[in-house]
Amino acid sequence: MLRSDTSIRKKIVLAFILNFVFIGLIAVITIFNLVRIERRLDFNAVISRFLDATLELRRFEKNFFLYRNKVDFTEAVLYISTIETIIRKHRNDFDGSSRIKDWTVNIFKKNRIPTGSSESVSNHILRLAHEYRKLINKAFTAQSDFKRLEEEIRRKGRELTETAEKHAQTERAGIQEMFSATRKNLVILVVFFIIGISLIGKLISSVAIRPLKELEMSMRRISSGNFEMLSLQSKNDEIVSINRAFNKMMKELFAQKDIIRSEKLTSLGTMLAGIAHEINNPLSNISTSAEILFEEFDNLDPEYRKELIDQVVRETDRAKDIVRSVLEYTRDREFRKSEVKLLNLVSETMRFVRSDMPPHITLTVDIPEGLIVNVDKQKIQHALLNLIKNSIDAIPDKNREEKITIKAEEHNNREVKIMITDTGVGIPEATIERIFDPFFTTKDIGKGTGLGLFVSHYIIEQHNGTISVSSRPGKGTTFTIILPAKGREQ
8 A cells, every 4th residue: 555655656746736735826816816807897887987977077168267257157067967977986996995806916005095094085175075065056146256166166176186197196006016916926837847846756756657667677677688576766656656566567477487497397397308319210220230340340341331330320320310409409598589491390398298199199290391480499399399288188099099289381471370289188178278378288197297388479579470279179270370481581
């Protein structure tokens, strides 16, 4: 079970969570600012209407004092009503309560318009508008003291205009400040995103990529034949688990290698009778020729004497070849492919089982002379020997003649197909899918290890080849092997 404090997954997930929490926070602040900017822009439009209304009010005010026209008075009163409507509708915005929420711009500034007293901005403007309305109404009906009323009205008008202008300036400055803050937030977002991703990349490199690179190098050593246990330097649980699982796999491979060696020794024991028979013939011929030469050397015709000596040399070479074949088969060496004639390889393999072949079985070989395969000769001999021996065992003692046929042909231009067919008892459908499993056998106890076909399958796969089987119970079995080929000799 992975502990949370040493798990790569936990560390990477935590790093991503922290990174995205911070990014999310900046994004939320940015979105909040954009919403506030939108609201401030809407309010800026309101202030623009407020400022336009005050300016129009002052224009009609000026005309009224110049011409004492009732139309100008009516328009001025109408704009006073417009100003009051705007202020009442947007009282909270004018009072600056929403500006306190804009803490992302400047938490210590409320952006209030100074009024010179403790009253709110909206009340201040409404009071000015109310006083302005009373004064202009008096001026419209006044018969005397008009000059003083004019000065009062102009002063109140200036206050309204100045208030509107200051509010417009403050809003423009606030909007500009919010745009600046949003720009800074976006820059911070990008910077911290880059830093976060860099830290996560460094974390992944240190806790995962480096150990996996070491694992890759170890795999390459193993593929080149250097079998060593893995020792990854990491405290992370996943890497420790990989290290443990890999070493367990290596132990199983070593065990499998021992199984193959053991099965090979079993096959070699089976071959000894055949080897003894094979080597006995040349030794008998050598012995006979040597006795004749020893006893009748002076009386022999020179030509016949030379013939006997040639026979001793030939039979000695024949025995030497048999011994060499056995030595090549038994030698434990690294996997190494080479180009060999398939016919010679099969013929040499048949030599090992010839004495084990019952007299009622005929072994037929149908392989073109020039067919070349690119294989490890020793291992393919091992696989073929197992398959031939399996075919022999599948044929019971009978009065009628039985056959084992080894046939080969070119396949798909770059491959060779080898078929080993027997007329034995066949394989039941219920067990045919399991015949390549280790330790699985249909033979009687003590007559089979259950490893022959498993090892043959393993060897064929080592050569990037395939092996398949087809069988009809009571009719016989065919093993089909596909191996890489060099081609046909010219």
